[in-house]
Structures are given as C-alpha cells and as structure tokens.
Amino acid sequence: EADIYQTPRYLVIGTGKKITLECSQTMGHDKMYWYQQDPGMELHLIHYSYGVNSTEKGDLSSESTVSRIRTEHFPLTLESARPSHTSQYLCASSERTGQKAGYTFGSGTRLTVV
Amino acid sequence: RKEVEQDPGPFNVPEGATVAFNCTYSNSASQSFFWYRQDCRKEPKLLMSVYSSGNEDGRFTAQLNRASQYISLLIRDSKLSDSATYLCVVNNHTSGTYKYIFGTGTRLKVLA
Numbered sequence: 398e399a400d401i402y403q404t405p406r407y408l409v410i411g412t413g414k415k416i417t418l419e420c421s422q423t424m425g426h427d428k429m430y431w432y433q434q435d436p437g438m439e440l441h442l443i444h445y446s447y448g449v450n451s452t453e454k455g456d457l458s459s460e461s462t463v464s465r466i467r468t469e470h471f472p473l474t475l476e477s478a479r480p481s482h483t484s485q486y487l488c489a490s491s492e493r494t495g496q497k498a499g500y501t502f503g504s505g506t507r508l509t510v511v
Numbered sequence: 512r513k514e515v516e517q518d519p520g521p522f523n524v525p526e527g528a529t530v531a532f533n534c535t536y537s538n539s540a541s542q543s544f545f546w547y548r549q550d551c552r553k554e555p556k557l558l559m560s561v562y563s564s565g566n567e568d569g570r571f572t573a574q575l576n577r578a579s580q581y582i583s584l585l586i587r588d589s590k591l592s593d594s595a596t597y598l599c600v601v602n603n604h605t606s607g608t609y610k611y612i613f614g615t616g617t618r619l620k621v622l623a
Contacts, residue, residue: 439615487554499545502554
C-alpha cells in the first residue's frame with residue numbers, strides 16, 4: 398500500500414500543452430522532492446521543498462515549476478511541454494530529520510511529449 | 512569527478528553466488544549512507560541504511576569505510592529476484608541542509 402501517490406502513471410501529450418504532475422503523501426513528511434530520470438540513467442534532483450510555502454530548485458536545470466500549499470501535496474507543472482521533457486518524473490518524501498531517514502518514492506510518472 | 516561513483520556493471524552472476532558492489536564518495540564530511548534497489552522502470556526503494564559498524568539484513572551486508580570513503584554491499588546466495596539496479600546514496604550536510612546524492616547505480620543480473 399503506497400503512502401506516496403503520483404498521477405498520472407503514464408502521460409502522452411502534444412508539444413505546447415500545459416501539464417501538471419500530481420504528488421501526494423499521507424505520511425506527514427515535511428520534505429518532498431522531484432527527480433527526473435531517463436531510462437538507465439541516474440536520478441537528477443529538479444525541485445525540493447522543506448515545508449509549506451518553501452520550494453527550491455535542484456541541481457538539474459528544469460523549465461518546470463512547483464508549489465507547496467499543503468504539506469501533503471507537491472505538484473509539478475510544465476507550462477509548455479516539449480519533446481525534450483520526455484522522461485520519468487519521480488516524487489519522493491522524507492521525514493523532517495532527514496539525516497538518517499530514507500526517502501520514500503512514488504511510482505513515478507512516465508511522460509512522453511510528441 | 513562525481514560525488515558518488517559506482518561501477519555501472521552489469522554484474523552477471525549465477526544463482527547462489529555471492530556478489531559485492533562498492534561505491535566511493537568524494538565528500539569526507541558525508542553524514543549518512545544508504546543502499547537503494549531499483550527494478551526496471553520502477554521507483555527506487557530503500558534496501559538498507561549503512562552504519563559505521565557495518566550491518567546485516569538477511570543475505571545482505573553493508574559496510575562503511577570512512578577512511579577510504581567507500582561503502583559496500585554484499586549479497587550472499589543470490590536469487591533470481593535480486594536482479595535489479597543497486598543505487599548508492601550519500602547524505603551530505605551542506606549550507607545547513609541535508610542533501611541526498613544518488614549514484615548512477617550498479618546493475619545486477621542473476622542467471623538461472
């Protein structure tokens with residue numbers, strides 16, 4: 398039973414469309430993250446949040462934006478999708494005392510922009 | 512140089528074999544360490560944390576060598592179901608925040 402949910406699981410969309418990838422967690426975790434991962438490649442941090450109204454850009458430059466209005470919800474938005482955005486997007490969360498706590502990942506959204 | 516480095520593999524081993532992966536990290540101030548498992552087209556899942564004294568969980572043993580800045584994962588009596596990519600993760604404390612750094616992963620294929 399998942400404690401962190403991502404929707405949709407798969408998305409195929411045309412160039413130029415605005416899309417929002419949803420991520421929700423029921424564990425009350427303060428910290429949430431968005432990673433991008435191409436097949437067989439490493440995870441790249443694109444956004445993170447340490448709590449409500451806190452958002453930061455990650456290591457990998459991304460044209461996406463995020464918001465954190467509620468603790469449990471951390472959506473990622475692409476204003477105008479492009480084929481270069483095709484990838485898997487993984488959401489994760491961790492407890493406030495993040496030093497020893499592992500991450501819990503959602504099942505991911507596999508995005509294809511045509 | 513990458514902050515966390517792993518041999519990408521693949522490591523092809525027969526069922527029942529013992530296999531070991533190493534991972535090196537560059538930041539000597541790294542605070543904590545983990546091994547994650549990722550199946551093909553799935554999300555990473557925490558396999559085990561790595562403690563300074565070394566720790567074991569069933570067939571899996573993790574060890575940390577701070578002096579040489581590497582961690583290892585040993586899998587005994589490999590099963591077909593162990594086939595996956597194993598990600599080394601290091602948690603660094605920089606600028607007042609903790610930051611997870613993921614390795615690129617080592618692919619393991621256990622063969623019947």
